[in-house]
Amino acid sequence: MAACARLCGVGQSRRCRRRQRHSQQDQDSDSDMDEEEEERIPNSQSLVELPPELLVEIFGLLPGTALPNLALVCKKFRQILNTETIWRRRCIEGWTLILFISVLHPYRHVLGLWQPDIGPYGGLLNVVVDGLFIIGWMYLPPHDPRVEDPMRRRPLFRIRMLGEDKAAVECMYGHRGPHRGDIQTVKKDEFSTKCNQTDHHRMPGGRQEEFRTWLEEEWGRTLEDIFHEHMQELILMKFIYTSQYDNCLTYRRIYLPPRQPSDLLQPGLFKGTYGSHGLEIVMLSFHGPWARGTKLTGDPNVPAGQLTLDVDLSRPVHLPDLESQWSMDELSRLVLAVHEQVQRDAPSDPSSLDVELGAGGKEGQMSGASAQGSEVPPAGAPQERQNFVLPLGVMARNEVYPRTCKMCFYGTGLIAGHGFTSPERTPGLFVLFDDDRFGFIWLELKSFSLYSRLTDSLPYAQAPSMERFEDMLRSMQSWTS
Numbered sequence: 479m480a481a482c483a484r485l486c487g488v489g490q491s492r493r494c495r496r497r498q499r500h501s502q503q504d505q506d507s508d509s510d511m512d513e514e515e516e517e518r519i520p521n522s523q524s525l526v527e528l529p530p531e532l533l534v535e536i537f538g539l540l541p542g543t544a545l546p547n548l549a550l551v552c553k554k555f556r557q558i559l560n561t562e563t564i565w566r567r568r569c570i571e572g573w574t575l576i577l578f579i580s581v582l583h584p585y586r587h588v589l590g591l592w593q594p595d596i597g598p599y600g601g602l603l604n605v606v607v608d609g610l611f612i613i614g615w616m617y618l619p620p621h622d623p624r625v626e627d628p629m630r631r632r633p634l635f636r637i638r639m640l641g642e643d644k645a646a647v648e649c650m651y652g653h654r655g656p657h658r659g660d661i662q663t664v665k666k667d668e669f670s671t672k673c674n675q676t677d678h679h680r681m682p683g684g685r686q687e688e689f690r691t692w693l694e695e696e697w698g699r700t701l702e703d704i705f706h707e708h709m710q711e712l713i714l715m716k717f718i719y720t721s722q723y724d725n726c727l728t729y730r731r732i733y734l735p736p737r738q739p740s741d742l743l744q745p746g747l748f749k750g751t752y753g754s755h756g757l758e759i760v761m762l763s764f765h766g767p768w769a770r771g772t773k774l775t776g777d778p779n780v781p782a783g784q785l786t787l788d789v790d791l792s793r794p795v796h797l798p799d800l801e802s803q804w805s806m807d808e809l810s811r812l813v814l815a816v817h818e819q820v821q822r823d824a825p826s827d828p829s830s831l832d833v834e835l836g837a838g839g840k841e842g843q844m845s846g847a848s849a850q851g852s853e854v855p856p857a858g859a860p861q862e863r864q865n866f867v868l869p870l871g872v873m874a875r876n877e878v879y880p881r882t883c884k885m886c887f888y889g890t891g892l893i894a895g896h897g898f899t900s901p902e903r904t905p906g907l908f909v910l911f912d913d914d915r916f917g918f919i920w921l922e923l924k925s926f927s928l929y930s931r932l933t934d935s936l937p938y939a940q941a942p943s944m945e946r947f948e949d950m951l952r953s954m955q956s957w958t959s
Contacts, residue, residue: 592729600782619757621698651725652679733941735763789889
């Protein structure tokens with residue numbers, strides 16, 4: 479008992495609870511024990527005599543409810559307990575627990591990557607923990623045609639603490655600040671958002687002002703700056719279609735493609751040029767001898783979720799000398815020769831969409847891989863770079879493209895009429911520039927699309943397995959077919 483009192487620095491106390499509870503005999507026994515403890519700890523010292531910085535560390539480990547009583551012990555303790563770091567630690571730990579209980583745990587199912595159901599246009603939503611909030615960021619491609627620029631982000635909703643056991647969902651859409659919203663879980667891997675104050679989305683100048691503001695954000699220009707009449711029609715159509723939702727949307731979970739050791743490059747998300755439709759987001763994934771680009775954002779011709787590119791990595795195309803590359807006829811001759819070989823090797827009567835589109839069916843994979851006996855080049859293998867130039871007559875939204883490439887492959891691109899009518903896979907050339915850029919020459923359209931990797935951090939988006947990822951791709955096609 480004496481040793482305990484000495485460590486506390488307050489001396490012996492007649493009001494010790496232990497003495498009040500025990501009889502005099504027990505007290506005598508305790509005194510004997512205290513004397514033995516004193517003999518074993520001859521150099522014990524008072525807690526008050528410890529260095530202040532050590533006391534700060536000790537007090538910082540105590541429960542917050544014990545600190546006020548500790549401040550009553552002595553003046554030194556009271557002064558040390560005024561140290562800001564002690565209370566900051568207590569607040570952070572306590573706040574984190576409350577944050578987890580009221581926000582992170584109830585809404586953990588909405589974290590990750592999602593595709594909104596906005597007809598053919600789709601999109602990319604990334605829901606993350608951002609400080610004390612859960613925020614849903616809509617990712618927008620850079621302004622056309624600056625494909626190398628970083629992605630733009632726009633907050634659509636946020637979830638914050640409303641009390642110790644409550645959370646509030648706020649709609650961030652519009653220009654009048656956060657307002658009341660709601661989130662509902664529709665089913666597994668799907669949720670919906672609803673705005674409860676859509677008047678916050680309206681602007682004083684009416685629809686005309688809303689359109690001008692949207693156009694500046696979406697395209698970085700005014701309608702007068704866009705001289706192409708067809709492009710003006712497409713832009714106006716997108717505004718009318720997308721603005722009707724008022725941020726009341728349904729989202730479906732999507733995953734990033736898993737990396738396999740044999741992949742030609744790191745799979746992931748890329749920004750690509752699509753003519754008058756502007757920039758769109760494409761997911762590049764690898765499936766054995768196939769590389770596939772799936773649209774996450776789309777347009778009225780080829781909607782989001784569709785397989786925009788299908789590349790046969792077992793059919794490399796060796797470019798001619800630089801002088802011959804200027805000729806569109808020479809490029810067409812090379813690619814169409816491979817295309818005709820593919821047609822001869824393909825089943826005469828495709829019985830499924832997988833075989834017809836080369837979408838991973840067993841027959842499609844066997845015919846593609848056995849045609850030339852080629853193998854997918856190993857990932858990371860050194861390649862001799864080739865000079866590259868676009869043929870004359872090929873349209874390119876972005877003329878600043880690399881003038882050398884690592885390798886080229888035969889592939890097909892999906893084209894269709896307005897409303898996704900008469901879809902058709904047409905031959906083209908896949909050009910791998912480096913680990914972060916590739917291109918595709920659409921022979922029939924005589925156009926060139928340049929793709930650049932999306933480098934943003936996207937947590938909570940890894941696919942549990944390749945099987946789950948491929949199931950997701952098939953579901954994406956069905957959403958907009």
